[in-house]
Amino acid sequence: MASPQNVVIVGPTHPHTGGIAQHNTRLAHELLQRGVNTRIESWSAQYPRRSRNGLGELPADKPELPLFPHVVERLKWYxxxxxxxxxxxxxxxxxSIFAVVTPFHAVPYAPSLIGRVATERVAIVHNVVPHESSRLDRFLMRWMLTRMDRLIVHNEAQAELARGLGVKASCVTVSPLPFPGIGEGSEPTPPPYLTSTGPLRLLFxxxxxxxxxxxxxxEALALTDSVELEVAGHFWEPVDKYQEQIHRLGxxxxxxxxxxxxxxxEMAAIFARNDVVVLPYRSGTSSIVTDLAxxxxxxxxVTDVGDLSDEIEEAVTGLVVPPLDTRALADAIQKASDRALLSEMSNGVARRPDKSVAEWALYVSCVLRD
Incomplete structure (x- = not known):
């Protein structure tokens, strides 16, 4: 099959925030660089203002990645x-490439998925089933995904979930999620603990x-003596819940x-003042946070769930522990407090080859079915 010459990506881009918008933007640039006419059909209003899905918008003149030149912003959730x-x-x-993030998207995408259309419909599915899902969520995802011509998912576990919803195996392609980049002004610096006498600093x-x-x-942090933790991110749950736990643990x-x-x-400053990044997931598929780290x-x-541990070389670029094993996580934190080991792991991370070019080439090849 010949590669498509006209591609439309349906999903958010700047000024919308978050990894999905960044992914769509980078993908559009990659396609355009390969001579494919590409347009992004983005949202002028993606979620209700009070929805916890909405992360807000950035100033128009402060994009996280280079602006894509061909964007239409007409989609409104209402x-x-x-x-x-x-x-x-x-x-x-x-x-037509549909960015599938939540079951909610089945509704606005529905008119484009009903009946016969000339365009090939491809879904890039970031989560086949929401992490906290209901029966309605599964129904909507099944309806939406079974009407796509092809699905691209980012690991085999997600492919299995898609097949479990009734998507034909021949329609599902697995391609690891490539890193969209960190933007300008995020020059890496050595961990402060290497030259400090202070406590180890963790970043969630x-x-x-x-x-x-x-x-x-x-809970694991409370089993250590002096290790410090910074949590930087958008809370889906009330912050008070965690503040009460922190107070209870002393x-x-x-x-x-x-x-x-x-x-x-802001990322460079946050990572610069911390030594080790921790992903203590109890469940999940993959995370861009490892790439950022x-x-x-x-x-x-990291905990050994999904494909979180796939990129970790034990005691070389990080440490892997079983999920929900508080003692094992506390032990790993104490182990990372050793200056010599931390130095070895930091050097191991620095020696990692840059695989982003090859990863994006493979990803685009899957999208275009070259």
Whole structure:
């Protein structure tokens, strides 16, 4: 099959924040660089203002990645007319790529998925089933995904979930999620602990949700003597819940909570003042946080869920522990406190080859079905 010459990506881009918007933007640039006419059909209003899905928007003149030149912003979550007009605008596309993030998207995408259309419909599925899902969530995802011509998922576990919803195995392609980049002004610096006599500083970075195990990390932190923790990310749950746990554990003087989306211009400073990044997930699939940590020369401690541990070379670029094993996580934190080991792991991260070019080439090849 010949590669498509006209591609439309349906999903958020700047000024919307977050990893999905960054992924769509980088993908669009990669396609355009390969001579493919590419347009992004983005949202002028993606979620209700009070929705916990919405991370907000950035100033128009402060994009996280270079702006993509061909963007249409007409989709509105509350406007069926905008969903119907999207179907019309997709008529001339060889391939329409739908960014599938939540079951919610089944509704605005529905007019473009009903009946026969000339365009090939491809879903890039970041989560086949939400981490905290209901029967309605599964119904909506099944309806949406079984109407796509192809699915791209980012690991085999997600492929299995898609097949479990009734998607034909021949329609599912697994391609690891490539890192979109960290933007300008994020030069990596060595961990401060290498030249400091102070306590080890841990970083929990990104959106705070139950499945990511911050509560588990706090319990493990309480089993250590002096290790400090910074939490930087958008809280899906009330911050009070974690503040009460911190007070109960007696670690208030060792934990700093920052609730809110972290812009790329702020990342360098946050990673620079911390030594090790921790992903204490109780469940999950994959995370871009590991890539961010490595881009800033930080080793990581991860739990062995999904494909989190796939990129970790034990005691070389990080440490892997079983999920929900508080004692094992505390032991790993104490182990990372050793200056010699931390230095070895930091050097191991610095020696990692840059695989982003090859990863994006493979990913685009899957998208275009070259």
């Amino acid at each position: 406007s069926p007319l905008s969903w119907i007009s999207l179907r019309r605008r997709l008529r001339n596309a060889d391939t 970075f990104g959106m705070v949700r139950h499945y990511k195990g911050l509560d588990h990390l706090l 670690i208030s003087d060792r934990v700093q909570l920052r609730d809110g989306y972290v812009e790329t211009t 490595f881009a800033h020369l930080r080793p990581v401690i």
